[in-house]
Amino acid sequence: MPTRRMVLRQGLGACLVAAVLPATGLAAEVPPPDYAMIIDLGRCNGCLACVVACQEHNDAMPGGFPTKVEETEDTSGPFAVLRFLPTLCNQCREAPCLPVCPNGAVRREADGIVVTDHKRCTGAGACVTACPYGRRFIDSRTGKVDKCDFCRERLAKGLVPACVEACPTGARSFGDRNNPAGLFADHLAAGGLQPERPELGLEGAVLYRPAKRKEAS
Ligand code: SF4
Ligand code: SF4
Structure with missing residues (x-):
């Protein structure tokens, strides 16, 4: 036989459940994050602050470099222009690295x-x-494979990846495509972004805004 106190507590519990359920229902409708990094090539000056920040934050193997900045030459115009191309794991939606691991580690x-x-x-x-x-790359210190993971532990704390934070020119921006904000949202709205080597069809989550050429007047 339930006591009066038990009935009261059960009643209170029912009220709490009723109060919480609508919020829980809403939370269940929130889509999972769809993280992406946008790199504005017109803003990258090749300073390597992102590379240094990545190495330090992730204690990456010397020479391993989860993110790099490659130098390229743009010869599309009347004179060659030096360009900088920051690269990292593209977090491909169709990731060829994923199904090949015999140990299910990826x-x-x-x-x-x-x-x-x-x-x-x-x-x-x-x-x-x-x-x-x-x-x-295989980390020679551990014998395990390493690569960029968008600094997941920083994301869990509400921070952006270390390379994004370190970039002095705003060339790198980061966000959730399901809930974009700030510069990241502006880039998405403006469009004109493309993944690295789009012909591969891997739907990478690192998107580039091509640099515009400044022609001689
Ligand atoms: S770039 Fe794509 S294929 Fe390469 S490690 Fe990253 S997710 Fe895998
Ligand atoms: S920190 Fe920014 S500007 Fe410097 S190399 Fe990296 S992406 Fe380019």
């Missing part, structure tokens, strides 16, 4: 980011070979 997390589970990774390197961008 997986996509709920936030869309492709990670390597170091408990399972044996360093055999099938994923390294499979990545058409060459964005994976």
Whole structure:
């Protein structure tokens, strides 16, 4: 036989559930994050602050470089122009590195980011070979595969990746395509973005805004 106190508590519990349920229902409708990085090539001056910040934050193997800045020459106009191309793991939606791991060490997390589970990774390197961008490497200190993961532990704290924070020119911006804000949202709204080597059809989450040529007047 329930006591009066038990009935009151059950009643209060029902009220609380009723109060919480609508909010829970709303939360269930919120889509998972769809993280992306946008790199405005017209703003990149090749300073390498992003590379240094990445190495320090992730304690990456010397010479491993989860993010790099490559130099390219734009010869599309009457004179050659030096360009800088920041590169990192593209977090491909159709990721060739994912199905080839014999140990199931490569997986996509709920936030869309492709990670390597170091408990399972044996360093055999099938994923390294499979990545058409060459964005994976074996850390000689651990024998495990490393690459950029958008600084997931920083994202969990509400921070942007270390390279984005370090960039002095705003060339890198980061956000959730399902909930864009600030410069990231402006880039998305403006359009004209493209992934690296779009002909591969891998739907990378790193998107570039091409630099415009300034022609001689
Ligand atoms: S860029 Fe390479 S390592 Fe990154 S998800 Fe794509 S295939 Fe995998
Ligand atoms: S910190 Fe910014 S401007 Fe400097 S190399 Fe990296 S992306 Fe380019």
